[in-house]
Amino acid sequence: MQSEGPRVLLVEPFYGGSHKQLIDLLQQNISGCSVFTLPAKKWHWRARTAALHFSQTLPTCPSHRVLFSSSVLNLCELVALRPDLAHLKKVLYFHENQLVYPVRKDQERDFQYGYNQVLSCLVSDVVVFNSVFNMDSFLSSISSFMKKIPDHRPKDLDQLIRPKCLVLYYPIQFPDVSRPKVEYKVVSSPEEMPDEAQIGSGEFPSLGNQQEDPHESRTDQRPVSKRDPGDQMKPLHIVWPHRWEHDKNPELFFSTLMKLKEKEVDFNLSVLGENFSEVPGIFSEARLRLDPHILNWGFLPRGAYLEVLLQADVVVSTASHEFFGVAMLEAVHCGCYPLCPKALVYPEIFPAEYLYSTPEQLFKQLQRLCRRPDIVRRHVVKVDTSSYSWTSLKGHYEALLSTRCP
Structure with a gap:
């Protein structure tokens, strides 16, 4: 009997650091995952243009049931460009949020990045944050962030998004700490x-x-x-x-x-x-x-x-x-x-x-x-x-990537 094919699309526009570690962990430990990524370079361009790239490279596959991506992706654009993905359970994972991400001066904050994250939340089925602080700081900042719009401002977006939100700590594969002490010289290059x-x-x-x-x-x-x-x-x-x-x-x-x-x-x-x-x-x-x-x-x-x-x-x-x-x-x-x-x-x-x-x-x-x-x-x-280990959190991530919505 033939396999029905990959069930979960893991999409990562910035495949590096903690973003890469999470995608790799999910792919290695949860069956039925298919991974599509872009290299971790030029973050600002990834946030602006990755949706268009993935709209042309993600395969059309009847077995797909779940789409998982970090909030770097403009999910709203991707779903608009690829309406065949709209019926999937869409999971958006926030490693950080652009509404409170620090900049030297508030005038330097590019409105588009935070705006994209809000839009992505609106089209998602589940919005996952890696901490309560991340979730609360995002939701509580939406109203003041939208006041930057000069007129015809949207209202109550946080109330639309909050019911979809949950906190699921980032799963760490902790090292085996049963190691001897070894002295290392200073490393500079x-x-x-x-x-x-x-x-x-x-x-x-x-x-x-x-x-x-x-x-x-x-x-x-x-x-x-x-x-x-x-x-x-x-x-x-x-x-x-x-x-x-x-x-x-x-x-x-x-x-x-x-x-x-x-x-x-x-x-x-x-x-x-x-x-x-x-x-x-x-x-x-x-x-x-x-x-x-x-x-x-x-x-x-x-x-x-x-x-x-x-x-x-x-x-x-x-x-x-x-x-x-x-x-x-x-x-x-x-x-x-x-x-x-x-x-x-x-x-x-x-x-x-x-x-x-x-x-x-x-x-x-x-x-x-x-x-x-x-x-x-x-x-x-x-x-x-x-409490923050993959061993403890694996079941929660398996449930997240099932076809059931919480």
């Missing part, structure tokens, strides 16, 4: 990067008294204590694992560390994450001024990156925008103590003891921990990362 195939291969001993659940994937293990008594005298190891862009507020992070240095407080530093063509100037200044403290600097392949997280003590976010925060949760899973702004998505995920309200509070917390790193090394972070 791709040529210097260690070969990922040589890192993280083979079997590793478990850390602590970890009990394994035979029904749970080894990539979704709970965080464990990773410290031994020999670590207690080492300086506090601070890690910053974010994109090198202004919306992650590197200026606040580095100014805090420079203040620690001026106070002659000892620490070690790893600055990881991707950097792009326009790197904020603070990075070059910080590398010079903080050089004696730096253990790792720059992008690392996955295996080396995880080893650094396992060695680190504290992970810091200074973001001025965050709708979920995979990097922070991965670091916590690897045993890092988190320090996050008391804003954005963070209060939704992290207890109050890990949140700071002002730059001065961040400085004081880091100063205290630098002087008493043993506090961190004995501490078990009160965040259940398994």
Whole structure:
């Protein structure tokens, strides 16, 4: 008997980063998926023109029942250009939303991107957000956003969209944290990067008294204590694992560390994450001024990156925008103590003891921990990362991609 063919269309106009990870995860774990993507380049052009591209490249297939896409796609345009897709269950996934995405000045905000997302919601059957913060900030901003229209403004769009909305956390395939500590040299260019195939291969001993659940994937293990008594005298190891862009507020992070240095407080530093063509100037200044403290600097392949997280003590976010925060949760899973702004998505995920309200509070917390790193090394972070794992969330995504609407 012949298979009826692919049931789910996974469409991703910006196939990179967390967008790629989600599409790959769904394709690998849910049967009946067919994937159509565009490379993660020129985001603004993808948001403007991807619908036209996919209208010409998506096949006509009677077995298709569900269309899943990120909100980068203008779903309204795609369905208008391809009316044969209109009968599918249309699922729109928000990794971020353009109504509150930070820009230097509000006058720089391109109205069209947020407007496209609103239109896409109106033609969707299900609108999924990766956090309550993402959903609430989007829905509560629609009314004021539409006031930018000079006249004949639409009304009550949030009331039309809200019944379709649900929150489904981004599913993380957490690393196996049963790895040994390995020291890595400072990395400043791709040529210097260690070969990922040589890192993280083979079997590793478990850390602590970890009990394994035979029904749970080894990539979704709970965080464990990773410290031994020999670590207690080492300086506090601070890690910053974010994109090198202004919306992650590197200026606040580095100014805090420079203040620690001026106070002659000892620490070690790893600055990881991707950097792009326009790197904020603070990075070059910080590398010079903080050089004696730096253990790792720059992008690392996955295996080396995880080893650094396992060695680190504290992970810091200074973001001025965050709708979920995979990097922070991965670091916590690897045993890092988190320090996050008391804003954005963070209060939704992290207890109050890990949140700071002002730059001065961040400085004081880091100063205290630098002087008493043993506090961190004995501490078990009160965040259940398994709640955000693919193992926990798989059933919800399977239901989402079924033909039933919630």
